[in-house]
Structures are given as C-alpha cells and as structure tokens.
Amino acid sequence: MPKARRRLVYLTDIDGLRALAVLAVVLFHLQIPAFTGGFVGVDIFFVISGFLISGLIRDQINTDSFHFSAFYLRRVNRLLPAVLATVVMTTIVASFVVQPDAFGALALSAAAGVLSAANILFYFESGYWDASAELKPLLHLWSLGVEEQFYLLWPAFIVFLTTARPGVYRSGLVAIFLMSLAICIGYTRIDSTASFYLLPFRIWQFALGAIALEIWRNDFLTEFSRQVLRSFGLALCGISMVAFSEDTLFPGWPALIPSTGAALVLISAHETSGSIWLSNALARKLGQLSYSLYLVHWPPIVLYRHYSLTDPTPGVTVGLVAIMLVLTLLLHYGIEQKFYRRGHYANKSWRGLAGYTLGSSMLLAVLLFGISQNPDRFISREVLLSAEVIQGYQSRRFDLTRKGCRIDQLGASERCPIPETGAVLFLGNSHEVDGYNMVAGALGKSSHRPLVLFGSTNGCRDLSVERNWIHSEEPACQLRISALRNSLELVEWHTVIYSARRPYGGNKEALITILETIHGQQPDAQIVVIEDYLSTRRTCASLINEFESTKACAKPLHIAGLPGFIEEPAPFKERVAAITDSKLDKVALLCGESLPESCPTQTPLGHPMAMDEHHLTLEFAQWAGEQLAEKNPIWLQALRYSAEN
16 A cells, blocks of 8 residues: 655755755855855755745645735745845945945845845846956845745645646746756857856756645655665755855756756655764754754855955954854844744734834835935945946946947938948957047047947847857847848948957857957958947946055956957957957057056046946047057058048
8 A cells, every 4th residue: 555645744865955055155155165066055945945834835735724915924934034134234334334336236136135136137137157247246146036936826725736637747847947948058158157046947946845745745765766866966055065166057957957957856855864974953943943043144245345346364264154154143133033843823913014124124125215315425435436426437338329320220320321431340348348448539529430330249148149240139139130130231331340258158150250240241340349348347447446546456366357259268369360450459559568557547537447347438438549559550541541531
C-alpha cells in the first residue's frame, strides 16, 4: 500500500539551507575570494520559496481554508515591516554620506523597494555587474521584488490548476518550469540584465521548488537515498558558489546547477532525520535570521564605499560584519518577530501592521521630501557642484545632438538634407554623443558640418544579425536601421566614426556587422574608432564634491578601468583592426605617457571632464576636439575639406 502523501511541516534542513544561501550572498558581497559565485544564494532562496509557498497554499486548499486575503496579509506581515525599517534607516544614514547627485537615485530605489518593484527599476537603470551597482545601497531589494511579484501571481495559478481535472496541476508546473527555463536560457544571451532581474525569466526556479514539493510529498526515499541526494544537492550548491564568477553568463543554464542542488536538498528533507550540516543549532538559528541578515548586510558595505571611496579592507570587513550582526538581531527581534511568528499570526495583526506601515511610510516620505526641497544641502561635507549644476551639465551634453541630424531624419527637414558627398556618420552606444561633440569641437563653430547620428544603440536592446544585416523588434530602432541601410545607396559617407565605451556589450556583433557592411559597400569610407576616456568608480561629480578638485577623478584609486580594446576578445579586436583606418585614443591624445594622474580632468575654463562615471561633458568633449585639431591637422584638414566641399 502506498504511503499517504505528506503535509508540509517544519523541516530543520530548510533553515540550514537558508543559512547556506544567505552566507553565500554575504561573503560574495564582502568580496571574499573563495565565494566568487556567492550570488547563487538568491537562486536557492527562490527555490525554497516555491517549495514552501506552494506547500502552504496546497495544504490550505485541501482543507478548504485558503483565502486570498489571508494569504496576502501573511505575506505583507512577513516582508513589509522589515523592508520599511531597512529602507528608512538606510535613507537616514545615506543622507550623511551620499552626495546630492546620487541621492535622487536612492530615493527612487527606496520607493521602488517599498512598492515591490525594485527589480524592474534596476533593470532599466543598469546591470547587476556594472560598476555603479556597487554604489546602490538598496540594490539587493531586487530579489524581494521578484519574490513579491511571485507571491502576487502564484496563488491564482495554483487555485486555477487545482480546480481543474486531476493531474493538471503537476502538468502545469512542469510546463511553466520548462517554458520559463527555455526563455531564460535563450534570452540570457540577448539581454542578460532582463533575464537576471525580471520574474518571467526566474519563475522556473519557483516552479522547480513546487515540483520538489510534489516529489517530497510521496515520501518514497530510504534513509540512505535521502543522504545521497542531500549530499549531491549540497555539492551542486557549493560548486556553484566557488566556481561561478561575474564572468559567468548568468542566469541562463548555469542557474540550473544551484537551483537543482537546492531542489534535491528539499526533496531529501525529513521531519525527524535532518542533516547534521543543516539541522544543527547554529545553522537553524542563522536560517531563522536569514531574512533580516539579507536585508541589512548590503547597505553598510555600500555606504562605507560612499564614505571612504574605497572597498573595505580586511579590518574594515570585520567591523562591517559586526555591524551586520547587530543590525540583524535588532531587525529580527525588534521588527520581524513583532509581526510574524512561525505557525501562527497574532489576532488583528493587520492593525499593528497598518499603523507601522503608515508611520514608516510617512517618515520616509517626510525625509525624502525634506532633502529634495533643498538639493544643495549635504550634511557632512561641503558641496561644490549642486544638484542643479550637475543636472545642467548632464542636459547640455545633448545640446548639439538635439539640434543635429539623425539617420532616420535624412531628407525630412532643412536641418537634415541628404548630403551629396563628404558626410560623417556617428555610431556607438551612449558615447556616440561624446564622439559627435568632440568632432564638432575639432571642426569649429563656423564650419559647415554634414554630421549624421545613428542615435545610440543603447535604445536597441534586442539587436540581432539576420542575413548579414541587423534587425530589431523595436519599431523605432528598426526605423533607424532601415534608414542606415538605405543611406548606403543615397549618401557617400566620407567618414564613419564609431564611439563607444568598453566593453561593447550585447550589441557588439551588430555594430561590427554595420561597420563591415559599410566598409564592403563603400570601401573609400574612412572607419574611425574613438576609444574611451577615464572611467571612475564613483561619479566624477561626487568625487569633486568630496575632494574639492576635479583631479580626484584621475586618481588611480578612483579609476574603475583603463580604456581601449585590451580586454576585448581576440576575434573582436581582429575584426575591428581589419576595417579600421585609424583610432582616436582620447587618453593618448590628452594624457601623455603617465596614466592616469597626468590626464586632464577639466578644461582651461574649469569645466569638469564628466558628471557621471564616464560620459564627457559637452565642454570637455569640445575642448578635447580642439586638442585633436591641433595635434592631428592632416586628419582634420581632410575631414573639414570633405565637409565643406
């Protein structure tokens, strides 16, 4: 006779698995060398959530005790108070150490975190591995956004499938697992940021947890097979934590390894015979503290970076760990446990939750509003560049390109006629603007300039190569692509300037295809690459405010990476070299032999090189163009001749 299917009960191994996951994330964020793949701890949490939430809902449906309102109240009880406390305290501390230009972004992320949309916000802002991500105090809330969106949708999915014919629920689980996994693996190569942050590409991990629950319910494992599965699962998790790194194409198929490992541990979990590694008192306690620890571990690291402009030293790391532990205990026992208890919820808990939520939200709103009304205010340091000044520089950067000619506007206006000959085309990512401003500065204000912009490939997230040309599913982007193709029949390009920051990201193949196509159809066109300038770990504006000098932007400690093609894959470098007539190295042009201290960080009139980490101000780019004109008169003469004749 088959064993009766089990109901979900407290499993000590799950707390131990939580402990393993949160430790991996914390050690990764502390940059402990052995845990380069510690970010997979979040993937383990997703699988655990799918297992537990599915079990809770299924058991309540079977006993006719499930109610959507009660479920959502429990989830809000469980998550929101601690999140609000974390956001409020982070915002308060940040007001003392974060520069005005960065505080607006923090305020936006605080609101997104409270509204369960942090993952969506960070997807549109930047990637998880970008240098700027290291300076976002609430970046870690992205995973809470994914979880909360899952909690919103999953109950309806389970209720719908369990009310259908028998067997449909399991088939539905497998179907959503396979579909989500397939699009995750496929889309990671196209837009890894989307597959990292957004629920549709992650829901397979929650579904995997639900599948693990269905297997666990059958209780068919012997003690020996349980130990084997558990050990294998832990090995998969451990291998991922130490073998993966920021260079791993993630999530994609590699995410299967820690997720499968977590699922195997869950399948092998037992009410009375837990693992000594996962069920000991220390592991269980850390697992129970894992949510609070996850919430408080990241802000101290980031706020220290804002204050010191450096990564934590070993001594500082010890201090940060101590701070994390204290904050974890305060948050867990002072907030989390006030609203949530394992196995039961206090009567009328909604009243206390509503009061806490309203009070915390009002405090956060008042704090953010007060600072926003005085953007020049900075509590601990003097401000040299106010928020308005910074925004002014950022806006003026586009003054010339707003008035310029874009490829899809050729022939459509007086400012954008179809040039008969000698036109210059600009391509690239967001640094396309820098190249345009630089060349405009080199040509001079009085020069007639048939300069044409593609319009930045940053707005084309899904560029692909089809039949030796590029394609985009986005209509606005495809319009520019088609106009560029048509221009090869209408315009005799004298020069094509490719201006982009290293690395060139997912559009690399498409951009090179464009250059190769132009080179093949118009072999007389000059292909010029304008390489990157200095990139800083923090925004140049904040460094200037911190050290009262633009020279801070060129200190080696503050440099995130040197420009050029040195880290690009060899095949890419070879393809670029094969079609490139010349390269304009802004570092070599401006800095001389000593790097990076000798690099100019402002114009003779005092305009800074940048406001953010790597985009040049209009004034600095134009001045750099003037230096180009002085040092490369022959190149400029040819360019000017083509433009004016």
